[in-house]
Amino acid sequence: MIALLTNRYILIVLAMVAGMSGLWGYGKYQFHVGYQAAENIRHLADLESFKSESIRLQGLSQNLETQLTALREAQPKIIERYNRVVIEKPLPSDCIIDADRLRELNSAISRANSSKLN
Numbered sequence: 001m002i003a004l005l006t007n008r009y010i011l012i013v014l015a016m017v018a019g020m021s022g023l024w025g026y027g028k029y030q031f032h033v034g035y036q037a038a039e040n041i042r043h044l045a046d047l048e049s050f051k052s053e054s055i056r057l058q059g060l061s062q063n064l065e066t067q068l069t070a071l072r073e074a075q076p077k078i079i080e081r082y083n084r085v086v087i088e089k090p091l092p093s094d095c096i097i098d099a100d101r102l103r104e105l106n107s108a109i110s111r112a113n114s115s116k117l118n
Contacts, residue, residue, distance in 0.1 A: 071115050078108050 085104045
């Protein structure tokens with residue numbers, strides 16, 4: 001009778017150990033599944049951040065290209081206008097700047113400064 005009870009208790013303990021081991025393994029498995037899901041969500045958030053940053057940089061580069069194109073188109077006109085004034089009306093020997101030349105110089109300087117600021 002004692003042997004039967006001993007075997008019964010041993011079987012119960014073994015069943016409990018097996019059940020606890022199964023629960024522990026299942027918990028560990030669920031933890032890793034949750035951890036992997038969180039990692040996937042984090043990677044997706046990183047990719048979304050990269051996408052939004054690349055879109056922002058693309059917009060900035062297009063804006064820069066537009067400004068550079070405008071500057072490339074404006075620069076020869078400013079230089080040609082200045083050269084025309086210098087060739088048509090060279091500086092006198094006493095270096096007094098007349099009103100037309102001063103107006104052209106000031107407008108060229110203001111256009112160059114405004115294109116630099118934009």
